[in-house]
Amino acid sequence: ATMPPLLSAIANAGRHGVLVKSAVVMERLGQVDAVALDKTGTLTEGTPRVTAIRPPAGAGPAEEALLTWAAAAEHPSEHPLARAIVDAARNRGCALPAAEEFTASPGTGVRARVGGAWIEVGAPARLMTEGTPMATEVAELVTELEDVGHTAVLVLRDGVPAGVLGIADRLRPDAVATVAALRALTGRTPMLVTGDNPRAAGRLAEEAGIADVRAGLLPQDKVDAVRGEERAGRKVLVVGDGVNDAPALAAAHTGVAMGRAGSDLALQTADAVIVRDELATVPAVMTLSRAARRLVV
Ligand code: ADP
Ligand code: MG
Numbered sequence: 181a182t183m184p185p186l187l188s189a190i191a192n193a194g195r196h197g198v199l200v201k202s203a204v205v206m207e208r209l210g211q212v213d214a215v216a217l218d219k220t221g222t223l224t225e226g227t228p229r230v231t232a233i234r235p236p237a238g239a240g241p242a243e244e245a246l247l248t249w250a251a252a253a254e255h256p257s258e259h260p261l262a263r264a265i266v267d268a269a270r271n272r273g274c275a276l277p278a279a280e281e282f283t284a285s286p287g288t289g290v291r292a293r294v295g296g297a298w299i300e301v302g303a304p305a306r307l308m309t310e311g312t313p314m315a316t317e318v319a320e321l322v323t324e325l326e327d328v329g330h331t332a333v334l335v336l337r338d339g340v341p342a343g344v345l346g347i348a349d350r351l352r353p354d355a356v357a358t359v360a361a362l363r364a365l366t367g368r369t370p371m372l373v374t375g376d377n378p379r380a381a382g383r384l385a386e387e388a389g390i391a392d393v394r395a396g397l398l399p400q401d402k403v404d405a406v407r408g409e410e411r412a413g414r415k416v417l418v419v420g421d422g423v424n425d426a427p428a429l430a431a432a433h434t435g436v437a438m439g440r441a442g443s444d445l446a447l448q449t450a451d452a453v454i455v456r457d458e459l460a461t462v463p464a465v466m467t468l469s470r471a472a473r474r475l476v477v
């Protein structure tokens with residue numbers, strides 16, 4: 181028997197390096213008319229590097245101590261920022277003490293006991309509460325890093341700021357072409373949905389050709405962004421990689437996960453998985469779906 185068009189399309193998608201989980205998903209890919217892209221690990225390469233290690237002036241710890249505490253607490257995390265921090269510590273030859281009682285809050289950061297002290301590492305806006313000591317100095321360090329498009333990560337030791345790390349990531353080489361292809365296919369520029377700060381996100385979005393930026397989002401806010409589009413009558417395809425993207429991948433008309441560095445939860449939740457780590461395969465499989473659907477109908 182000749183292969184039904186949707187099954188041929190699945191085989192074809194496989195050759196492009198995309199695992200489409202069912203014929204229903206293969207069909208839905210061609211119905212999409214809006215796209216939401218995650219930033220870290222999706223629009224960017226997902227291999228960020230530590231660019232700055234800034235203890236507060238005066239009373240702060242040495243750079244190495246700051247990096248060691250942060251890396252020890254991040255060691256159990258699978259987040260790309262965590263890997264950047266651990267790699268930076270290893271490259272400097274820091275020995276990492278064990279982390280105990282580790283917990284991660286998607287879209288916020290991590291917390292663990294390191295050598296008897298509580299270390300928290302994460303988004304400054306979420307870790308800083310009113311009355312945090314050194315708030316002004318920390319805020320200045322954060323602004324300085326975010327203004328040049330880097331992600332600022334705050335390190336707290338027993339609730340007191342121990343310093344700020346600057347982390348930067350690059351756009352994927354195929355990001356600009358993918359954004360243009362998605363715009364051509366859907367008639368609409370994709371939007372960027374990210375937990376990162378608006379300044380870093382805005383700068384990257386501009387480079388990629390994206391005007392619609394939703395920054396500072398928690399996992400549930402990403403879901404709300406998707407639902408908002410769907411209420412406006414659009415069928416939204418979400419591309420993401422993180423644990424923080426899983427709820428949006430589930431809520432979307434079609435969820436696609438980045439497979440190489442994606443979290444297990446994202447891969448399981450998504451309707452399709454990009455195995456070959458090329459973002460440009462997203463418009464490619466949408467096109468395959470449209471061609472197959474013309475044959476089915
Ligand atoms: P994105 O939506 O761009 O993939 P996330 O939602 O994963 O980003 O993270 C949003 C923000 O939360 C990050 O920019 C960072 O400030 C903070 N964050 C999340 N996880 C971690 C972590 N493991 N270590 C440090 N910061 C983190
Ligand atoms: Mg991500």
